Amino acid sequence: MNQEKISLFVDQIQSQGRYSFGLKEIIDKTGQIERTVRRTLERQQQRGRIVLVSRGFYVIIPLEYKESGILPPEWFIHDLMAHLNLLYYVGLLSAAALHGAAHQRPQEFQVLTEKQLRPILVKGLSIRFFVKKNLDVSFGTIQIKTETGFLKASGPELTAIDLIKYPIASGGLGNIATILLELAEKISADQLILIARKEKSFVYVQRLGYLLDNLGFESKTVSLAQWLIKQNAYPVLLDPAQSKEKSSFNKKWRIFENQIIEVESL
Numbered sequence: 001m002n003q004e005k006i007s008l009f010v011d012q013i014q015s016q017g018r019y020s021f022g023l024k025e026i027i028d029k030t031g032q033i034e035r036t037v038r039r040t041l042e043r044q045q046q047r048g049r050i051v052l053v054s055r056g057f058y059v060i061i062p063l064e065y066k067e068s069g070i071l072p073p074e075w076f077i078h079d080l081m082a083h084l085n086l087l088y089y090v091g092l093l094s095a096a097a098l099h100g101a102a103h104q105r106p107q108e109f110q111v112l113t114e115k116q117l118r119p120i121l122v123k124g125l126s127i128r129f130f131v132k133k134n135l136d137v138s139f140g141t142i143q144i145k146t147e148t149g150f151l152k153a154s155g156p157e158l159t160a161i162d163l164i165k166y167p168i169a170s171g172g173l174g175n176i177a178t179i180l181l182e183l184a185e186k187i188s189a190d191q192l193i194l195i196a197r198k199e200k201s202f203v204y205v206q207r208l209g210y211l212l213d214n215l216g217f218e219s220k221t222v223s224l225a226q227w228l229i230k231q232n233a234y235p236v237l238l239d240p241a242q243s244k245e246k247s248s249f250n251k252k253w254r255i256f257e258n259q260i261i262e263v264e265s266l
Helices: 002-015 023-030 034-046 077-084 092-098 156-165 172-186 189-197 203-214 222-230
Strands: 020-022 050-054 057-060 088-090 109-113 120-122 125-131 141-146 149-154 248-250 255-257
Touching (some): 002 023, 002 057, 020 023, 023 034, 034 050, 050 077, 057 077, 077 088, 077 109, 088 092, 092 109, 092 149, 092 156, 092 172, 149 156, 156 172, 172 203, 189 222, 203 222
Parallel strands (some): 088 149
Antiparallel strands (some): 020 057, 141 149, 248 255
């Protein structure tokens, strides 16, 4: 009877359009002891009914996702981060994909948050977390509707700067430039200035401005370049991993052009 009560609770959650729950919630709602709940949930996992994604956090697998064994992370990322009690936003390549600017489907779901977390690797699902100091989710982010509610993601402007800030996770400058070809259409020049002013380091703004210009989006960077001149930004390397020897110097963005950016055809 206790097991049936717990199983019924899982069914009720799904009937409400929810596909995730926490261990504490099911203990509180069913009144069962933790040992009984855990044992029942383990059986449900073995049947493929639910998946333990993070400590004390379960995802329900509806029939249509039975074969893959896991839901898209967009369906539960907001509830997961609430469960962890952490501020977050979906960013980098995953945010670019949400904005329709993914040249290729990202191999991992990328989330920026305020605390270092281990990646989640389960059932073919890969969620990777990136720490961002002084995370402010009230500025530069947007809410995107999902199948189960909504998630918080970086807007086009914040996404662009973050791609530059995390170049390895973003696939390198060539991949970033390829993404910017599509993402730039959605970038607001006015919003870009506001986001840039919050940056503690100008280097990311310089590199982004340089890339946008070289991709033919000078109209998006006029105000950005004028603002940057007043900041007396130091000269920087386009690619910090390479030498500046024999590189040209771009006066507008104060950048040593030490890499040829190759954009993939879309």
